[in-house]
Amino acid sequence: MQRLELAPGLIWWPGHLDRPAQERLLAAVERALEEAPLFSPRMPRTGQPFSVRMSNFGPLGWVADEAGYRYQPFHPDTRRPWPEFPPDVLEAWHALTGWTAPPEAGLINWYGPEARMGLHQDRDEQDFTAPVLSLSLGDTAVFRFGGDTRRAPTRSIRLASGDALLIGGDSRLAFHGIDRILPGTSTLMGQPGRFNLTLRRVTPP
Numbered sequence: 302m303q304r305l306e307l308a309p310g311l312i313w314w315p316g317h318l319d320r321p322a323q324e325r326l327l328a329a330v331e332r333a334l335e336e337a338p339l340f341s342p343r344m345p346r347t348g349q350p351f352s353v354r355m356s357n358f359g360p361l362g363w364v365a366d367e368a369g370y371r372y373q374p375f376h377p378d379t380r381r382p383w384p385e386f387p388p389d390v391l392e393a394w395h396a397l398t399g400w401t402a403p404p405e406a407g408l409i410n411w412y413g414p415e416a417r418m419g420l421h422q423d424r425d426e427q428d429f430t431a432p433v434l435s436l437s438l439g440d441t442a443v444f445r446f447g448g449d450t451r452r453a454p455t456r457s458i459r460l461a462s463g464d465a466l467l468i469g470g471d472s473r474l475a476f477h478g479i480d481r482i483l484p485g486t487s488t489l490m491g492q493p494g495r496f497n498l499t500l501r502r503v504t505p506p
């Protein structure tokens with residue numbers, strides 16, 4: 302399978318998951334969402350809901366509300382612990398990151414046809430030495446990434462169903478976002494939309 306280094310530390314495997322693997326992973330995501338339904342994160346200052354809806358697997362989950370951005374061990378609405386990581390997710394983490402420690406947080410992002418994610422940095426983790434691994438399912442997304450400042454030039458790629466993206470080293474604090482999704486570009490789900498899973502370490506080694 303092709304491995305493309307888009308920038309130092311930013312590695313893209315187009316089509317890493319074949320169709321049966323995508324179907325298995327989708328089934329695992331849907332099972333997790335029965336236990337931990339999608340919630341609408343809100344902007345800390347304004348309480349404005351994000352257009353992306355979210356849930357998590359693993360010991361810690363990322364949440365956002367008027368109190369801020371943070372990782373916590375329970376669902377913000379049900380207050381129940383997050384579902385365990387599916388074995389396929391742990392296998393992809395170890396295969397692509399080579400990291401000995403398992404991920405602690407597995408953010409599930411759901412993009413409906415109109416959802417987007419503005420340019421931002423991921424800096425709510427206490428440990429930036431570990432990489433972040435992203436897995437995409439469903440409709441293709443226009444992903445934009447730049448440098449360590451908001452003003453640095455950016456590039457765009459299209460992330461399709463089954464693609465894996467590893468973010469580490471010099472790219473760990475790069476600005477990035479999702480400009481839009483391209484509804485109807487995947488037949489994986491019976492409806493337009495996209496799931497992205499982001500696997501992370503949160504606590505220091």
Ligand code: MD3
Nearest residue numbers: 410423433435468472473475477497499
């Ligand atoms: C580049 N998610 O959840 S995943 C996020 O497709 C997030 O849902 C996007 O950005 C999505 O925070 C992009 C790929 C990704 C994840 C983390 C990064 C790219 C990154 C951290 C630094 C640089």
Ligand code: FE
Nearest residue numbers: 421422423477
């Ligand atoms: Fe991000």
